Amino acid sequence: MQAEWRKNMLSFENGTFHIPETGLGEGILSFEFENETVTTESAVWISRGNSWKTELKNGLQVQLQISGDILHASFRNGAQECFLKKIHLDFAAGLDAENYREYTHSRLFLEQASGVKPVGMSTPFFEHNPPSYMVYLLAPRNGGKNLLFAALPPHQGDFLVFQARHESRSLNGKFGLSVTAEEDRSLKAGMEFKLSPVLFRVSEKNPLELLEELGDSYAALRTAPLKDRAVGWNSWDQFHTDISAEDVLETQKRLDAFSGHKVRYYVVDDGWQIAYGAWIPNLKFPADLAEFCRKITAGGGIPGIWTAPLCVDNRYMFPHEWIVSTTDGRFALDITRPEAAEYLHSVYRRLHDAGFRYFKVDFTNRILDVPRCHDMSMGRAGILRRTYEIIRSAIGPESYFLGCCVPYEPAFGLVDAVRTTADIQIYWSAVQINMTSASARWWMHRRLWNNDSDFLVVRGEETSCAEFSNQSPFVPGKYASGPVLTKREAESLALALYMTGGDLMFSDNFLKLNDAGRKILKDTLALPPLNEAARPLDLFSAPAGKMPSVWFAPEAGKAAVFNWGEEPAQFELGPALFGGHRPGDFFWNRKEAERDPDGTLRIVLAPHEAAGIEIL
Structure with a gap:
């Protein structure tokens, strides 16, 4: 029929x-x-x-x-x-x-x-x-x-x-x-x-x-309640794998005093472990990680740690049946084997018991490159979801779970935050690429999870005493090209990350930032947290190849305007753009502006410049 x-x-x-x-x-x-x-x-x-x-x-x-x-x-x-x-x-x-x-x-x-x-x-x-x-x-x-x-x-x-x-x-x-x-x-x-x-x-x-x-x-x-956005510091962008317990503790001491206790999470990224797969500390960290966590906690912070649960450096560390190979010759832990799943649970339970309450979970996408696991009956994406279930059951509902390099669909309901952008770099081209994706994923924030648009990094020749050797001509759309960030560009990145409403994680070597660099951090921390992500108002109307320039957070009454381009640009911001509400004073980067009787605001922004405006 x-x-x-x-x-x-x-x-x-x-x-x-x-x-x-x-x-x-x-x-x-x-x-x-x-x-x-x-x-x-x-x-x-x-x-x-x-x-x-x-x-x-x-x-x-x-x-x-x-x-x-x-x-x-x-x-x-x-x-x-x-x-x-x-x-x-x-x-x-x-x-x-x-x-x-x-x-x-x-x-x-x-x-x-x-x-x-x-x-x-x-x-x-x-x-x-x-x-x-x-x-x-x-x-x-x-x-x-x-x-x-x-x-x-x-x-x-x-x-x-x-x-x-x-x-x-x-x-x-x-x-x-x-x-x-x-x-x-x-x-x-x-x-x-x-x-x-x-x-x-x-x-x-x-x-x-x-x-x-x-x-x-x-x-x-969604059944689990949302957690407050994470505000903290992560070791990766400045230190990479050259990180030690002393570096983290010294950074906490300086940042805690500088921020007035607003920086809460202190996260050790890649470089603490002896090898991928063997998640035990190397000689740069105490053998008893609980000792390290106690010091972070005693200083008023929350300890965090990075892991890559499915990545394995040396397949001979485990029973051969636990390990599967990717198409390009790397190794992954096969959690469809019950014994391997139990091992993974024990890793995260041990880290939780040591005192970590922030878990940055990375590179689970490696399983996408594995031709077959032992049991494929749950589907490849189902294997990923099972991985996140194992981790969540080990770290408990109280821990903050950031999914980094996590495919989005299987992560829903299990993670507290998800990375929405690529790794940031201290180049304007990377800022452009990252903020393209961050603005497009605004609708996920505080609905599915907290959005995490990677770190706020501000170091450059104008903002730090660090040395910079890896610089090349700027090419729009080419990742990590051009000179290092200028002060203006770092300020624009700070405003963009603020307007996403999501996690705010610093990752510079704080000791090497000068007064200009530290002022950007202090000004960002002074802004009242948003409980929403700003809408990219011109996401569907911007010219082809251009990024959305006007972001609006209606509940907070805040808007941001960005000149992502290479020439000065004029912006006309009228009440019609903001649902009948008039642009008010600047809350970020005060600019000279013209105002019409109807409330329209006209401003000119230099290349790579941004401004934040109160909407009345």
Whole structure:
């Protein structure tokens, strides 16, 4: 029996999906197994209300359900064991590339920036047709219906990927949509599993509002309370692996007095351990880490530590069956082995018992490069989620859990904060790349978790007594190019990080900062914390290749204006931009300005300059 059921904008009829009134063509479902690809185009579907069932030729039973604009799918394998690589839902071309901008979101910060660009075009920060993980939004250039596609909780062990499907190799003209669930899942006989719920939303609302509503949907399903943002110091950016217990304790002593006890967390990054995988201290730290933690705590701080739980330097440190190899010859801990999972739990329990209450968990993405683990039945993303569950159970709900280099979907509900940007560097090009992604992920902050946009670093020739040798010509979009940060650029980075509302972690060698550098830190700490992330008002309207320049935090009544470019720029900031509220005085970098009778503020910013403005 064939039937059609429709509510809102997603429908299913005669084996094909439809998103009416959008221009997208029919959507065809297919399953990519290790040895074959099976489509459902000619399958016989049995329908009941808003659900449909079929069985593939290899015995996999498929059940679909549409609830409003959300697709649910569940599966039961037949008698034959198999390996499911991907599930595809491909919509035929029907949209015009020249009419749309696309919001793309990378799986983790290492892969590329996140933000908005024209469909089919590259910019200094984006490839022509990047995959978008977790969320994808198509916004018409001249108004109309926005198309939002997203993965929703509860996570089911997959990665959902959205990408434009272009008819032309030149990536212009008509395009459709590819929705792919990356499963990498071994299916045992009779095994049942689900697809993470997929949102298909069509709306004429402002695309910024649509993304915030998506964040609200996540927030409604988050069970653990949010923690206050972390304010602290991390050893990595200045010391790298050349860090000792004495360096940390001396920094705490100086920063605590300087900040009036506002800097709370003191985090030892990479360099404290004897090797990846063997998470015990080297000779630069006391053998009993509890002694180190007691000193941090006695000084009024909270001890923090960096780890890379799935990384292993030497496979011979462990039983051979615990270790799996990546495609490029590195090693990873296989937590699908129960004994390896128990070992990982013991590592974090031992660090917790020593007194650490801040855990920076890094490089779990290594498992993405492993062809197979011992048990792939939970899916590759499910292995990551299981890793975070193990860590959370060991460190307890009271500890602050920062996921660094963490794929976003499986981390939800388990971490307190997630890195939203690449590692910062003391170059303006790195600031541009990082703030592109930080501004695009504003909707996650205080909804899914606390956003962490990496460190505030201010050192440069104008702000410190350090020496700088690695400098090169500036190239927009090229990571870590150009001269070191100027004082103006460091001030702009400080304001941008403040406006994200997220974690504020310093990482310079405080002893080497001069008065100008220390003043930036003091001025940043003096600002009242935001309980929201500023909206990038021109995220979808900035010229192609340009970063959003006006960020607005409405609850706090604060706005920031950035000149990311290489020429002086004038900005006109009227009440209409801020919901009818008038720009007031400056709270950061007071500028000469013109004011019109209607409240419009006109300012000129030098290249790489920023200003903060109260909104009345």
